[in-house]
Every structure is written in structure tokens, then in C-alpha cells.
Amino acid sequence: MKGFLVLKDGSRYEGELFGALFSRVGEVVFNTSMTGYQEVLTDPSYFGQIVVMTYPLIGNYGVHPDDEQSERPMVRGMIVREKVDDYSHWRGNESLDAYMTRHGIIGISGIDTRALTRKLRSQGTLPGIIVSEVSDLDEAQALLAGYDIKGYVDEVTTKKPYVIKPKKASGLRAAVMDFGIKRGILKSLVARGVELHVFPARATAEEILSCSPDGILLSNGPGDPSELGEIVEVVKSLIGKKPIFGICLGHQILTHAFGGKTEKLVYGHRGGNHPVKDLIHNHIVITAQNHGYVTVASSLDASQIEITHINVNDGSVEGMRHKHLPVFSVQYHPEASPGPRDSDLLFDQFVTMMKEAK
Numbered sequence: 001m002k003g004f005l006v007l008k009d010g011s012r013y014e015g016e017l018f019g020a021l022f023s024r025v026g027e028v029v030f031n032t033s034m035t036g037y038q039e040v041l042t043d044p045s046y047f048g049q050i051v052v053m054t055y056p057l058i059g060n061y062g063v064h065p066d067d068e069q070s071e072r073p074m075v076r077g078m079i080v081r082e083k084v085d086d087y088s089h090w091r092g093n094e095s096l097d098a099y100m101t102r103h104g105i106i107g108i109s110g111i112d113t114r115a116l117t118r119k120l121r122s123q124g125t126l127p128g129i130i131v132s133e134v135s136d137l138d139e140a141q142a143l144l145a146g147y148d149i150k151g152y153v154d155e156v157t158t159k160k161p162y163v164i165k166p167k168k169a170s171g172l173r174a175a176v177m178d179f180g181i182k183r184g185i186l187k188s189l190v191a192r193g194v195e196l197h198v199f200p201a202r203a204t205a206e207e208i209l210s211c212s213p214d215g216i217l218l219s220n221g222p223g224d225p226s227e228l229g230e231i232v233e234v235v236k237s238l239i240g241k242k243p244i245f246g247i248c249l250g251h252q253i254l255t256h257a258f259g260g261k262t263e264k265l266v267y268g269h270r271g272g273n274h275p276v277k278d279l280i281h282n283h284i285v286i287t288a289q290n291h292g293y294v295t296v297a298s299s300l301d302a303s304q305i306e307i308t309h310i311n312v313n314d315g316s317v318e319g320m321r322h323k324h325l326p327v328f329s330v331q332y333h334p335e336a337s338p339g340p341r342d343s344d345l346l347f348d349q350f351v352t353m354m355k356e357a358k
């Protein structure tokens with residue numbers, strides 16, 4: 001069935017619809033990963049966004065429940081050059097199209113994703129909507145004009161606290177503040193024998209400390225970190241009490257808790273091939289990324305906070321640590337899911353920090 005991607009700037013792209021016919025406005029962002037479309041679909045940090053995959057063939061290996069990063073797809077739509085129905089992989093048990101249909105997610109194929117990505121790179125990310133009828137275009141434009149992104153963390157965080165016990169326990173326990181956590185992060189810690197006590201994003205410091213954690217993990221998540229004032233206050237009160245490791249939104253919340261600022265990038269970093277310089281070990285790691293906001297380097301108090309990682313492409317902040325306390329964070333995704341595992345060691349670093357503090 002014919003359909004259209006309509007962007008807020010009035011441009012439209014014609015293609016073929018797939019998935020479910022459920023049109024919703026979202027921020028159109030692009031991801032440069034060659035594989036991992038199912039992890040991207042289900043990553044809660046993409047909540048409220050429509051993702052363009054720049055790799056031209058999507059769906060080749062089908063989908064599999066083990067690749068999900070949360071219990072359902074979180075994106076509002078997917079834009080591809082060529083959708084593959086005839087998938088082939090020993091793990092694949094459903095086509096991408098059937099999976100998206102089952103979960104109520106709209107997709108559009110046959111789009112010139114190179115032209116679209118070049119537009120987003122030069123103009124910045126834009127709200128967009130995928131619709132089926134030409135007659136819907138005026139209505140689409142009205143929806144796009146009124147689009148606003150707010151309150152996404154509350155939509156994706158766990159409603160109740162829960163505990164994950166590892167098969168081989170190391171005796172360590174971490175509290176996790178869930179702002180929209182990816183399963184890959186939970187799995188990386190559980191694989192190291194860490195018992196996890198996962199808390200809703202709005203948990204109080206007392207609630208978090210009541211599980212007697214050896215460390216606190218601040219998760220990834222969707223939306224603008226500067227909207228999360230109350231959560232920042234909770235994190236501020238936890239600094240110095242336990243070792244803390246922040247990932248992506250967790251790193252941005254920590255930035256605010258340190259008195260720093262974040263700002264929006266023009267088109268963000270999303271993909272599995274972003275080079276980052278580790279300034280402590282003086283080497284480059286290839287990283288998985290998914291973020292639209294970034295720490296403003298000059299906003300950090302250099303007497304307290306050290307920048308540990310920078311992005312090789314644009315020089316932006318990719319990691320930091322406290323100079324005197326066991327607190328560190330990265331803007332990228334050490335758990336990959338999808339992407340390279342170069343930074344897996346950061347989980348070992350967190351484990352060592354918790355052992356030392358115990």
C-alpha cells in the first residue's frame with residue numbers, strides 16, 4: 001500500500017507502507033548501524049521517535065525475542081530503503097513486517113534514505129509522521145505543528161521495583177534507577193554476578209538506599225535530560241554515598257547533578273560505529289550510540305570533574321569521572337545491543353569500584 005512520510009518542514013516522501021497502519025508523530029532520527037534493527041526498535045531511548053535506518057537492507061535476518069531490549073517496540077515508526085520479508089537466519093522466527101504489525105508500529109519502505117539522512121544532517125532532526133492517504137496530508141501537517149516532546153521517562157520506567165538475581169552470585173548488589181533501561185545493560189551486570197534491585201525513575205534516595213546497594217547504576221532513557229529536575233536532585237543526594245555509574249541519559253542526569261548543563265545536538269549520534277577517544281588510556285574505541293543531547297564541556301567544574309572520553313568526529317563529551325569520588329559515566333552504550341563490545345570493560349570497572357567500596 002502506498003504511503004507518505006511527511007516532515008514538519010513541509011517535505012514529503014512517497015513509499016510503501018508496512019507494519020501496522022497506525023500513524024503517530026515522532027522526531028525523525030537516523031541510525032547508521034548495519035544490523036540490530038530489532039534492538040533499535042525496542043530500545044526505550046527511542047520512545048517517541050521515528051527511526052531511519054541508513055543501511056539499505058532491513059529485515060534480512062528476521063526477529064528473535066532474545067534481541068529485544070524491552071518488552072515491546074518503543075519507536076513510533078521505521079523508515080527503510082528496502083524491507084526484506086524473505087528473512088534467512090537460524091535464529092529468525094518472524095519477519096520484521098509481521099513483528100511490527102503485531103505490535104502496532106508503522107513502517108515505510110522505498111524511501112531514498114540517503115537523501116533523507118542528508119537533509120536531517122544539514123537541517124537537524126525534524127518531527128515527522130507516516131500516513132497512508134494523500135487526503136491525510138493537511139491533517140498530518142497540523143499534527144506536526146503541535147508536536148512537543150515531554151515526559152517520556154515516566155512512560156517507559158518500571159511501574160514497580162523488582163529484583164534480578166544472578167545464577168552465580170558475586171555477593172555484590174547494585175540499585176538501578178530505571179529511566180527506560182535496555183535489557184543489554186541488565187544482562188551485562190547480571191553476567192558479572194551482580195544482584196540488581198531495579199527502581200522506578202521517581203524512587204526517592206531513601207527507597208534506593210534501603211536495599212543496601214554496593215553501587216548505583218543510572219540507566220539510559222528517552223527525552224531531554226534538562227526536564228528531569230526532581231530526579232537530578234535525588235541523584236545529587238546519592239553522590240558520595242555509593243559508587244555510581246551513569247550510562248547515556250544517566251550520564252546526562254549526572255552532568256546536571258554535578259551542576260553542569262546539557263544541550264541538543266543538531267542530528268545526534270545514533271549507530272554502532274562511533275569512534276571515541278579514551279583520554280585515560282589514550283586509545284580509540286568504536287562505540288554504540290543513541291543520543292540527541294550532550295554534556296556542555298565548559299559547564300563542568302574542572303576542579304571536581306574530569307572529562308575522560310571525547311567523540312572523535314565532533315569533539316563532544318563522551319565520558320567523565322569525579323576526581324575524588326567513585327562516580328563515572330559514559331554517553332555511549334558499553335552494552336552495545338547492537339554494536340561493538342569494545343567498552344564491555346566499563347562494567348568490570350563498576351564491579352571493581354563496588355568491591356573496593358564494600
Ligand SMILES: NC(=O)CC[C@H](N)C(=O)O
Binds near residue numbers: 045248
Ligand atoms: N540512550 C539514551 O539514554 C539517550 C539519552 C537522551 N534521551 C538523548 O537523546 O540524548
